[in-house]
Amino acid sequence: MTPLYSRTNPFPGKMLVNRRVNEGNRNKETRHHEISLTGSGLTFEPGDSMAVYATNDPPLVEEIIRAxxxxxxxxxxxxxxxxxxxxxxxxxxxxxxxPTPKFLKAIVERASAAPLLEELLRPDHKHDLQVYLWGMEVIDFLLQHPSARFTPGEFVGLLTKLQPRLYSVASCLRVYPDSVHFIVDVIRYESHGRLRKGVASTFLAERCHDQPVPVFPSVAKHFHLPEGDADIIMVGPGTGIAPFRAFLQERRAVGARGRNWLFFGAQRGSGD
Ligand SMILES: Cc1cc2nc3c(=O)[nH]c(=O)nc-3n(C[C@H](O)[C@H](O)[C@H](O)COP(=O)(O)OP(=O)(O)OC[C@H]3O[C@@H](n4cnc5c(N)ncnc54)[C@H](O)[C@@H]3O)c2cc1C
Structure with a gap:
């Protein structure tokens, strides 16, 4: 029988829990998510990841359309x-x-004046270009160079496909047979006077209360629990703890007798 869900047809999961777990840290936002997989037939092992097929931030889409x-x-x-x-x-x-290289080239070709960008696009300025592009997004170039005009069809031809993001599974199916848990750092930062948002981490944090979370498992070839009762040492700073939460659940569920050490590091002892 052909599986119902695939990479090209991900399962529409339902966000059940979306909770901040580090209220005490003003510099960083980490969230615990539980997503219902009821009826999906999807399986995964501790150590695997889940691809999340996020959609973009609607206000940013509207701003690009206006520009x-x-x-x-x-x-x-x-x-x-x-x-x-x-x-x-x-x-x-x-x-x-x-911004893609072909988008930047098109800006240089069409804008009435973009001398700095033109210079940086020369092959001997790769490093300077990287430094210049840090924190710069497509919308910045559209707003800075209003003389560069694109039809909608031309514009999307200069973009790449939106890729899914991977998140380590932080739960095991033996304990939670109908859901998958994630631990996610939400990407938000300010650059060039604008608040920027990571696509998938803010999709999970802000935009899934009224829409599905499309997911599909991604198998990890070389990252799994050892067989039997071997002792394990796990080192998981920050959201690196996510897969080990699944490991510990699994070890307890199967009654594994090996000893478990988990080293967790974070920015602050209180609040993280
Ligand atoms: C196998 C695997 C497992 C993973 N598991 C987890 C997990 O369990 N939890 C988790 O949180 N993540 C995990 N990740 C990372 C995750 O896949 C995403 O990459 C992450 O959440 C960011 O995605 P995003 O779409 O929110 O951000 P994007 O839209 O991809 O934006 C991220 C980009 O923003 C830019 N950026 C970020 N901060 C700044 C800054 N301060 N200044 C300028 N630019 C900046 C950088 O270019 C960065 O690459 C995992 C990745 C892999 C490959």
């Missing part, structure tokens, strides 16, 4: 032999934060 002078309803390519309205394609299909 393009578009309505969002224009029909554009949206994957192999598929088309979609621009708004939907920017939400679901394309990476809209990191």
């Amino acid at each position: 393009l002078g578009a309505t969002g309803d224009e029909i554009v390519p949206a994957g192999k032999n598929e088309t979609a309205p621009l708004r939907q394609a920017l939400l679901r299909n394309y990476a809209i934060t990191t």
Whole structure:
């Protein structure tokens, strides 16, 4: 029988728990998520990860549509032999934060003046370009160079496909047969006067209360519990603790007699 869900047809999970676990740390936001997999038939082992197929931040999509002078309803390519309205394609299909080399080249070609960028795009300035691009997103170039005009179709042709993000499974199916847990650091930072958001970590933190969380397991070839009763030493700083939460649940559930050491490191003893 063909499995119902796949990489190209991920299971629409349901967010059951979305809880901050480090209220005491103002510099960092770490969340515990529990996602229902009821009816999916999906399986995974401790050590595996789950691919999350996030969608982009709607306010950023609207800002890009405005900067393009578009309505969002224009029909554009949206994957192999598929088309979609621009708004939907920017939400679901394309990476809209990191500028691609061909997008940067197109800005230089079309803007009335972008001398610095033109210079940085020369092959001998790779390192300087990287430094310049740190914290810069597609929207910055659109706003800084309004003379660079693109039709919606041309614009999406300069973007890459939105990729799923992997999260270590932080629970085991023997203990939680109908769900998967994650421990996620939410990416938020300020650069060039704007608040930036990681796509998938903020999707999980902010945008899943009223929409599914599309997920599909990703098998880890070389990261699993040892067979039998071997002693284990686990070192998991920050969200690196996630897979070991699954390991410990599994060890307890199967009654493994080996000893377990877990070393956990974080920024602050209180609050993390
Ligand atoms: C096998 C595997 C397991 C993983 N497990 C976990 C897990 O259990 N928990 C977890 O939290 N993550 C985990 N990750 C990482 C996770 O997949 C994502 O990469 C992470 O959550 C960021 O994704 P995002 O879409 O939120 O951010 P993105 O949209 O991908 O943005 C991240 C990018 O933002 C930029 N950026 C970030 N901070 C700054 C800054 N201060 N200044 C300028 N630019 C910045 C960097 O370019 C960075 O690459 C795992 C990754 C792998 C490969």
